[in-house]
Amino acid sequence: MGLREYMNSLFPKPPSDKEINLRRQKTVCAILSRYSEGNINLNRAKYVSEKSANGLKKKALSYHFK
Amino acid sequence: MDRMPSPSGETEEIATLFEKAESRIKALELLHNEGLFYHPVNQLRYAGYHIVNAIKNTDSDEQAEEWKRAKRHCQRAIYDASEMALVYCLAEVDGFKKDYKNVDVAPTVSNYLEIIGMARSAQVLIESVNHESREEKYNECDDLFSKLKPQIDRLNDARPELNKRLRSQRRNLFLISSALIVSILALIVA
Numbered sequence: 001m002g003l004r005e006y007m008n009s010l011f012p013k014p015p016s017d018k019e020i021n022l023r024r025q026k027t028v029c030a031i032l033s034r035y036s037e038g039n040i041n042l043n044r045a046k047y048v049s050e051k052s053a054n055g056l057k058k059k060a061l062s063y064h065f066k
Numbered sequence: 067m068d069r070m071p072s073p074s075g076e077t078e079e080i081a082t083l084f085e086k087a088e089s090r091i092k093a094l095e096l097l098h099n100e101g102l103f104y105h106p107v108n109q110l111r112y113a114g115y116h117i118v119n120a121i122k123n124t125d126s127d128e129q130a131e132e133w134k135r136a137k138r139h140c141q142r143a144i145y146d147a148s149e150m151a152l153v154y155c156l157a158e159v160d161g162f163k164k165d166y167k168n169v170d171v172a173p174t175v176s177n178y179l180e181i182i183g184m185a186r187s188a189q190v191l192i193e194s195v196n197h198e199s200r201e202e203k204y205n206e207c208d209d210l211f212s213k214l215k216p217q218i219d220r221l222n223d224a225r226p227e228l229n230k231r232l233r234s235q236r237r238n239l240f241l242i243s244s245a246l247i248v249s250i251l252a253l254i255v256a
Contacts, residue, residue: 010243011236014229015165027157028102035146036105060153061189063160 076133083140084113090147090208093215097154105150109143145200148207152188155214159185162221166228168235174224181217188214 087110094103113136120132159181171178188210197203 011239012168012232013236014225014232020161020165023161024158027154027161031102031150031153031157032105035150036108060156060160061193063156063163063185063189 076130076137080113080117080133080137080140083137083144084110087113087140087143087147090144090151093208093211094147094151097151097215102150102154103147106143106147109139109146113137113139113143141200145204148204148211149192151211152192152207152214155211155218156185156188158218159221162225165225166232169228169231171224171228174227174231175220177217177220181214181221184210184214184217 087106091103091106091110094106116132116136116139120129120136123129123132163182175181188207191203191206191210194203197206
């Protein structure tokens, strides 16, 4: 963890729109990769590895909501 | 047209499934990101291909097989669109929860606990296997999505307000920490 990440974890800052959009794009890519089983080749799919795409549903089901 | 018409019950069923898939794809389109609907649209494209083959085919066995394939693709489009929408919503709720783990969300989003409960229900529903049919399960997924989607919008609407609170919290924490460090240094020097 770099100094910047450490300071951000000490003093949490709100996420920027860019960060939120990037996260959403990654989610979309992972969902697409997971469900299309490689049938859809999108340039955007470069954001996620096959392993993380396959693990997405499992991950979504393991989110801890309390 | 001298082509052999398919049994009307089958075409009607496929037409209903196709419309249902189309409406679920529409719901996916309206989510925050473009692109999530590519996969179910692709399934509908396959369904269209088999429908055309069925219309063109004169052999009744082959025609029946093509209708069956078209039906399977329509169903796959419906099932996947329903589940993908819920999985996306779960990721959104989880992202929100992580972003504002240090802020009290309840004063801004009064039904926050209800939203978390809905997310948990979505997880249970996706995992569940004790439904009479897959169709029943994915209808439930669709119902839950239509309830969860406005709540996700509500969470996103609350972000600017929560960001202000997070910034002020960050500033206060920074000032307190700085004051503490300066005091300790002053004590050491004295």
